[in-house]
Amino acid sequence: MKRNLLRSVGLMCGLLLSAFAQAAEAPKVLLMMSSHTAAAKGDLLTELAADQPFALEVFNSKGKSEEQIEQAWASAGLIMLDGINPALSQFMFAKYQPLLAKYPQVPVIALGDLDNASMNQGLGEAQHQAVGSYFNNAGRKNYRNLMRYLTSQVFGLAEASVDAPIRVPEVGLYHPNYAELVTDREDEFFDWLKAAEEQPVIAVAIHRSVVDYEQQQVVDTLIEGLEGKGAKAFGFFFEGEDLPLSYPELLQDSAGQTRVDLIVNYRSLHYVSKRRAEFEQLGVPVIHALNYTEGDEDAYMVDNSGVSPSLTPSSWSCPRTPAASIRC
Numbered sequence: 001m002k003r004n005l006l007r008s009v010g011l012m013c014g015l016l017l018s019a020f021a022q023a024a025e026a027p028k029v030l031l032m033m034s035s036h037t038a039a040a041k042g043d044l045l046t047e048l049a050a051d052q053p054f055a056l057e058v059f060n061s062k063g064k065s066e067e068q069i070e071q072a073w074a075s076a077g078l079i080m081l082d083g084i085n086p087a088l089s090q091f092m093f094a095k096y097q098p099l100l101a102k103y104p105q106v107p108v109i110a111l112g113d114l115d116n117a118s119m120n121q122g123l124g125e126a127q128h129q130a131v132g133s134y135f136n137n138a139g140r141k142n143y144r145n146l147m148r149y150l151t152s153q154v155f156g157l158a159e160a161s162v163d164a165p166i167r168v169p170e171v172g173l174y175h176p177n178y179a180e181l182v183t184d185r186e187d188e189f190f191d192w193l194k195a196a197e198e199q200p201v202i203a204v205a206i207h208r209s210v211v212d213y214e215q216q217q218v219v220d221t222l223i224e225g226l227e228g229k230g231a232k233a234f235g236f237f238f239e240g241e242d243l244p245l246s247y248p249e250l251l252q253d254s255a256g257q258t259r260v261d262l263i264v265n266y267r268s269l270h271y272v273s274k275r276r277a278e279f280e281q282l283g284v285p286v287i288h289a290l291n292y293t294e295g296d297e298d299a300y301m302v303d304n305s306g307v308s309p310s311l312t313p314s315s316w317s318c319p320r321t322p323a324a325s326i327r328c
Contacts, residue, residue: 027077
């Protein structure tokens with residue numbers, strides 16, 4: 001009798017300790033990213049969340065069973081689905097819709113498909129908009145404030161006032177010495193650049209993500225090298241949508257005169273016929289750079305594929321991209 005009583009007391013204590021441990025465990029944020037997303041993005045987000053009272057996990061479903069994915073989903077305090085647009089978000093994450101229905105208590109935000117009610121749940125409208133805005137405007141300041149916002153406004157683990165998201169344009173201009181780094185206020189930017197009358201001006205086409213994820217070392221070195229040769233140089237960025245884009249307007253003045261003498265393209269291009277029309281509108285030479293983002297020169301020299309076919313300028317690409325590029 002006494003032995004059974006002690007066993008029951010011990011079991012109850014164990015259950016209580018387990019409950020207290022679960023209550024004390026830090027909330028977990030699962031960030032599920034598409035294969036299009038740079039590893040540097042996950043690294044920067046992880047760095048900026050390191051001192052917060054929740055755990056951020058960049059969740060990779062590769063190699064995990066359906067049971068393991070469901071277990072991670074069910075125990076999360078927040079799930080962020082990172083697709084770059086609604087179409088890719090649906091392609092990557094629609095398979096998880098049954099989990100949203102099965103675990104309605106788990107907040108979920110589809111960062112590339114914020115208006116899709118079937119892929120978003122559990123956050124208040126203000127929280128939903130704020131988290132989406134911090135994340136999609138990107139950059140160190142926005143990501144840092146996102147982490148502080150999750151701590152104070154989503155999980156209620158601290159009392160803190162968090163600055164509003166900083167708007168970053170989807171089409172804009174970049175220079176490492178410009179105070180805001182990026183802008184779409186072209187007149188203000190070119191007044192700051194102060195190119196002399198006969199000084200060559202060179203624009204480098206980049207992805208905005210180069211700045212967002214602090215991977216602009218190659219671009220900054222190129223700009224610095226060109227300016228060391230006596231030119232003025234800067235970056236410009238745009239999204240690769242199947243739409244006419246406004247970046248030619250940033251590179252031309254109010255009279256339609258192109259402000260640059262040369263473009264160096266350091267990004268992959270989609271919808272080539274539209275990009276060609278935009279380059280023709282500007283009417284200056286375009287040099288295409290080959291991108292290699294998988295390591296340094298030594299890594300490139302031993303890489304079996306060399307430059308990825310998907311990052312090769314379309315004017316150089318073979319019709320069938322599965323063929324590896326030739327290392328130059």
